[in-house]
Amino acid sequence: MRVATLGYQTWGHRTLQALLQSDHEVVLAITHPKSDHVYEQMWADSVADLATEHGVPVHIATKPDENFKSALKQADPDIVVANNWRTWLPRDVFDSPRYGTLNIHDSLLPKYTGFSPLIWALINGEEEVGLTAHLMDEELDAGDIVLQRSTPVGPTDTVTDLFHRTVDMIGPITLDALELIASGRTDWTPQDRSQATFFHKRAPEDSLIDWTWPADAIERLVRAQSDPYPNAFTHYKGQRVRVLKAAVSEGNYGGTPGRVFIHEGDGMVIVAGPDARTGQNKGLKIQRVRLDDGTELAGTEFFPHGGGYLS
Template identity: 55%
Template sequence: MRIVSFGFQTWGRKTLQALIDSEHEVVLAVTHPASEDSYKGIWSDSVEELAREHGIPVHLTESADAETIDLVKRAEPDVIVVNSWYTWMPAELYNMPRYGTLNLHDSLLPKFTGFSPVLWALISGESEFGLTVHRMDEQLDTGDILVQHRLPIGPTATGTELVLAGMELIPGAVAEGLAALESGTAQWRPQDKAERTYFHKRSDRDSRIDWTWDAIDLERFVRALSEPYPRAYSFYRGERVEVLAAKVSDARYGGTNGRVIVQEDGGAVVSGPNPVRGQNRGLVITRVRTADGVEHDGAEFFRRGGYLTDSAE
């Protein structure tokens, strides 16, 4: 089959590599120009570079504009394969090939449509995540499902570990989807729209710790925001502090939300929700980083006690 690839960042590059490794012909690679955006720069392996190494024509564009549509039409693809494409695609484009357009999304659709699905899945306490290959339609991540691969979310997994594990699913999912199309054995499963959840793009505000959350949720939150992602943060004595490592306390505590109470097991315990009842686990912070880039032991850094707050004021 003749394939046009739409993709960006490491997800797009791994998908293009899977297409190159297949028995099919990649006739055009469409990708975005390099970006200074903080999130787009995290996993920034180049689709353009890989395509040029293999002599594949490249089209750089921010959007699927008229020029893009014309180039794709002249490439005469049997299918378009998309992964990590940031802008809207018109029906004229995704319906153009005889097999339509396959989109890869790193969640178990219909859950976690939208952005940063792996991080949100970990933060939300899901027991598994995965990769879905679905048919593109008029809405975001809502088309019929062709392939779905699953992986467990372990009790100590970080967001970065899960993202990398999810990327390793790409070659197998691509191969399975293309084989189903070519052989005529594709079985499409409509998504249950009532089960759909949508998550927005993450911003700096989304990394700020909310001390009304349960310690179990906060421990996952810290693990989800692992390097190279913007870390979970709070403010202590007027200074922004990143929380690099934490765990749930063994003992139960009372007090006030965000209060540094005591040291436990190599860290400083910060109280959580409904603290006046004294029945909740605290978050034991074991490692932090200050604005100057220096890392500190949690127990030592918070030895003066006090409060972690929402702002520097």
């Protein structure tokens, strides 16, 4: 098939790469301009550079304006494949090719529509994550499902681990979905929109630890903000402290959320949870931290004794 791509960062790069290595003819690559947003500077393999290296025409756009539509019309694709395209597309764009537009989204839809699905899924304790190849319609990430692939979330997995596992699935799911579409099948699976959840873009405030969360949720937040993502952080005695490694405490600890309490094994326990006053909650054991100057310390070294509060 003649394929045009809408893609950005490593997700779009992997999609284009798979198509270039297939029997499909890539007739156009549309991508966003480079951004200074922290989450868009990570995993920033260039779609434009890859397309140019392979002689594929490139169009840079932030939204589907008239120049965008003209480039797509001139390319005359049989299908558009989108991955990590960041702005809304109207029907006269996604429906214009013969087979419409196939979107690759990095969640198991209908859950985790929108942004940063792997991070939110890990924070929320999902047992698996994955990719969905679906046909695009006018509602964000809501079209009929062509194919889904999943991978389990292990008890120590970080979001970086999950990124690498799911990004390796992009090529296979893209090509397998295109094969199903080209076969003439149309019996796709409608999404149950009553199960849909929609998440916003992450900002620095989303990495600030809330000590009223249960300790297991905070521990997952730490794993969901592993390098190179902006780390989960808290404040102690006027300085920002990034938490690199943490675990749920073995014992139950009571008091006020955020209290720097007691050493347990290789870490300092911080009182946590919405009902910490009952003494029935686990605490969060901080095992490794990073300061703003880049210094990394063991939790027991940074907190040589209990006392004070994290905020």
